[in-house]
Amino acid sequence: MQAPQVSLKVIFTVHFVLTVWSGMCVFPTSYLLTQGVILAFEFWAIVNSENPEPIQMGLLTQLVSIVLDIVMISVHSNNYNYSLARFCLAMAVINLIIKPFTGFVLYRIYQERGGTQPGQYENIDQRNEIETASPHEIIDKVP
Template sequence: MTDLNELMGSPFVRVKLVAFVHFFFISNAMLGSWAHGSFEFYNFLFLIAMFWTMHSKDSIEAVQTALVINASSIFFDLVNIIVYFHGMNGWAIAFAIINLILRPVSVALLYREFNTRGGTLQTGSVFPTSQQRSYQDIDRPTQPTPTNSQPGPNVASIF
C-alpha cells in the first residue's frame, strides 16, 4: 500500500493518471451524439490543457488552466447529461456519468499538483484591489547617471 501512496505522491504520475482516466471516459462518452458539439468542445480543451500540463513540468499556469476547465466541466457535464439524456445511448451516458463522478477527485489531484508546483490562490491577482501599485513610465525610463564619468558626445544634437 505504501507503494501506491508513493506513486500518487509523484507529481507527474498524478497528472498522467488524471489525463489518461479522463481520456478513456471522454472517448467512450463521445460514442453518442452530444449537444451539438458542446461536450466535445470543453472536453477537448481540458485534454489539451492536460497535455500542456504534462509538457510544461514546472508551469503553474498549465495546471491552473486544467484545474479551472476541469472544475467548470462539472457544471457543463451536469447540464449536458440532463438536457441530452433522452437522446443518448446507454453506453455513452454511462461513461459520461462515471466521468462526472470522477471529476471532483481529479480536481483534488490537480489542486494538489498546483500546490506542489508552487501555486497559490490569490484573490488579488484576479480581482481589483484598493492597494496602490507602483507605476513605471516606459516612455521615459530613468537611467542612473554615473557620478565620476567624463561627458561623452551629445547624441541629442545629431537629430
C-alpha cells in the first residue's frame, strides 16, 4: 500500500471518529453537513487514488469549514452545560485544531498526484518539453 493512501485513510478515520463524537450533541445540521461533505471527498480520494480532483475539492471544503467551525463553536459554546455537550464541543475543537495539519498533508498528496496550483504555467499540449525558436531554413538554393 502506498504511503499517501495510508495517510488518506488515517485522515479519514480521525475525521470520521471526531465527527461522530462531536455529532452526538445537538449541534446545527450545517456542522454535520459540512463534516459529511469533507468525509465524502476524503472517501472519494481514497477510492479514486490517481485523480487529484477529490483532494482539491476536499482541501477547499476543509479550508471553508475551518471558518464555519470557528463560528459554530463560538456561537454554541455557551448553550450547553451538561457533560455530554462539553465532550461533543471538545471533540469539535480537536477536529478544528487538526484541520490545518491534515490540510497540509492533503496538499502534499495533491501535489504528488499531479495537481497544479492556480497561476502555474502549463503547456497547452501538457508536455514538459521546452520549445525553442530556430531561424528559418532557406528553401531556395542560391544560384
